[in-house]
Amino acid sequence: MDRVIYTAMSAASQTLHQQSITANNLANVSTVGFRAQLTAMKAVPIIGNDRPTRTMVTATTPTFDSQMGTFNYTGRDLDVALAKDHWLAVQLPDGSEAYTRNGAIEIDENGTLKVQGYPLLGDNDVLTVPQGSQVTISSDGTLSALGAGDQPTTIAQVGKIKKVQLERNEIVRGDNGLFQLTQATRDTRGAVMQDNPNTKLMSGVLEGSNVNPVAAMVNLISHSRQFEMQMKEIMTADENAQKANQILSLT
Structure with a gap:
């Protein structure tokens, strides 16, 4: 019994x-x-x-x-959405990488691009832009900045957003809500993912919850x-x- x-x-x-x-x-x-x-x-x-x-x-x-969430048009230059199984990379306090599909990018007082409070990673390192500049994002993730009061012809490229492709079985959700690589993925692909140049971003759009x-x-x-x-x-x-x-x- x-x-x-x-x-x-x-x-x-x-x-x-x-x-x-x-x-x-x-x-x-x-x-x-x-x-x-x-x-x-x-x-x-x-x-x-x-x-x-x-x-x-x-x-x-x-x-x-x-499954994909609904795409919502915001018209904001720093809002981006990605195709299925593609992720943005952010840097955790310990220096490791984590991944998110939250494309609501913010710029802090130091000019650092952040997502959910974590620095957004580019193809080289953490992305930063000149303070007070107007930033736009192209479909391949290239950041272009125009300084306050500058002529439109002076717009310059300041970096490129890192985009990685990961299948569902290659990542696991962490306690902070971000996704990290499984141990099996680390063993086969390494601890740091490379940028996928074929990934396209949609600017002015955010993906909602699924x-x-x-x-x-x-x-x-x-x-x-x-x-x-x-x-x-x-x-x-x-x-x-x-x-x-x-x-x-x-x-």
């Missing part, structure tokens, strides 16, 4: 975890370039000194939804029903155990 209780208890716990992931997806329905996180349940036998007669379940997040709010709400309801079912199973197993003890006490 305790096998049923252990299994149902672990399933109820992981259903709550699954529900929190779905709620996080729903909360990011308006986040630029967000990729919905997918979850799955798997059985995990408990291995001990005795025979493996207990099995728990755990919720895993093996991958994410790679989360389907209706499907996310349905999943939340489904998780709630699953949790209730598992709790009812625990109560039923407990009632059966009590009745079995009563019968044993009579004998």
Whole structure:
């Protein structure tokens, strides 16, 4: 009887975890370039000194939804969108690379281009532009800057945005919401990806989240029903155990 209780208890716990992931997806329905996180349940036998007669379940997040989000026209020169499976590269505080599809580029007070607060990487290093300049981005990622008060003929190229192509199984989502290379990808392709010159950018456009709010709400309801079912199973197993003890006490 305790096998049923252990299994149902672990399933109820992981259903709550699954529900929190779905709620996080729903909360990011308006986040630029967000990729919905997918979850799955798997059985995990408990291995001990005795025979493996207990099995728990755990919720895993093996991958994410790679479907494209809706493109929204903004008309802003520093907003860019990419084709499927192409990513912008940013620099983390430890100097390593991470990847995002959020194309809402900002320029800080030092002239550094940033995405989500992280420096945007170019084909050589972190991208910077002269302070107060007007910046435009071409389809191949080339940055052109025109200084304040300068003639249009003085516009100059100041760098090129780094664009990398990565398949869904080559990256994993980090706790900061950015994607990083899996260990297998690092072993085969290296820790630093090279710029893909064939990748094209669309300026003045942002890709929205690919989360389907209706499907996310349905999943939340489904998780709630699953949790209730598992709790009812625990109560039923407990009632059966009590009745079995009563019968044993009579004998």
